[in-house]
Structures are given as structure tokens and as C-alpha cells.
Amino acid sequence: MNRPVLHIGNKQLSSWSLRPWLALRKAGIAFDEHMIPLDRPESRAALEAASPGGTVPVLQTGGVAIWDSLAICEWAAEHNAALWPSDPGVRGQARSVTAAMHSGFSALRNACPMDLGRPAAPITLDEAVRKDVAAIQAIWAAVRRSADGPFLFGRWSIADAFYTPVAARFHHFAITLDAASQAYCDVLLADEDYRDWFDAAQREVLLLPGSSDA
DSSP, X not given: OOOOEEEEOOTXXXXXXXXXXXXXXXXXXXXXXXXXXXXXXXXXXXXXXXXXXXXXXXXXETTEEEOOHHHHHHHHHHHOGGGSOSSHHHHHHHXXXXXXHHXXXXXXXXXXXXXXXXXXOOOOOOHHHHXXXXXXXXXXXXXXXTOSSSBTBBBOOHHHHHHHHHHHHHHHTTOOOOHHHHHHHHHHHHOHHHHHHHHHHHHOOOOOTTOOOO
């Protein structure tokens, strides 16, 4: 059987690509990756060729395309159930906090886009961003009270994949967190698989729109 292909955006910039990439790595699923540079004249055509949704990430497997980060993660969990907590109630909670990140916190995402090439430096945060930061920390505190381990639900899960780009945002925009939240971010950013992604991001050469590879 052919290996799945995960089409991703630039590793410096594509937070949505990072999430399923981590899930596939943690699931032990062998896959090929193909990077589609974003914000280039040819990007739209390449995205539409790879995905009916015209976005990244997209997983091509078994002759079909799966073009949503959470859907790709759920596909991976069907192959390795350990990506979610085993207890049904806790698993539902993990899905809840994952869905909250999947659909929310737009103020933080818009004001502090993931940029792994950005030196850590603070910016002035407006009230909407501060509310997002506070809400995320409250979610983390609520679910980690009973966690037996360093991640949101003890061992690593898809929920941690969805908050890894958040930890990167907090770091690169030097956002002050409470001690427990900072410790959790430190765990996410020290993860071996994330470090592989981060190191590859540092080797990327991002080209401005209209420039060439020459």
C-alpha cells in the first residue's frame, strides 16, 4: 500500500499543518510530506490541485483527500487509539478542549500568527487577545488538575497537538503566563517531535511573493 502523503504549508508559518503532522508522528504512522509554499503566485493552483478545500494541510491516502487538521488527526486516531485518552469521559473532555482551539481564539491567532523564525519579543495586546490568553490558561488549569503527567491529560494526546502552536505563539510574542501554564508550554516546546519540526523551520528560506527560487 502506498504511504499517505501529508501536504503542509511552510513550517515556519503553518500552525494548522503542524497539528496533524505531530499526530501522525506520535501515532507512528509512516507518511511522506510535501510542502506547498504559501503566499506565492503559484500557491493557489498548487493548493487546489492537492485539496478539494484548497487549503493545507491535506492528507492523501487510499485515493481520497482529507483536508482539515482535526479530521486528519481523527484519521490518525482510528489507526492508533492512544492519541486520545482511554477513559470515555476524559476523552470527551479532550475533544472539547481540542474543538475549542479548532474553532476559537481568533483574536490571538490574528494578532499573534505563528512565526517560528520570529525572535521572541513582546507586542501590545488588545483586550480581545488578553481575554483569549486568559481563557486558554483557564482551560489548561481546569483539565490538568487531575492529569497524571506533563501533558493536558497526562500523556500526550491530540489536545496537545492543537495547543503546541499556541505555546509557540506565547513564546515568540513573549506573552506572560502563570507558572503552571508556562511549565506546560515548556514541555510542549521541548517535545522531540516538535523540535524536529522547529529545526526544519529554521532551515526554510521563505521567498517573498513574486520572487523566484534562483
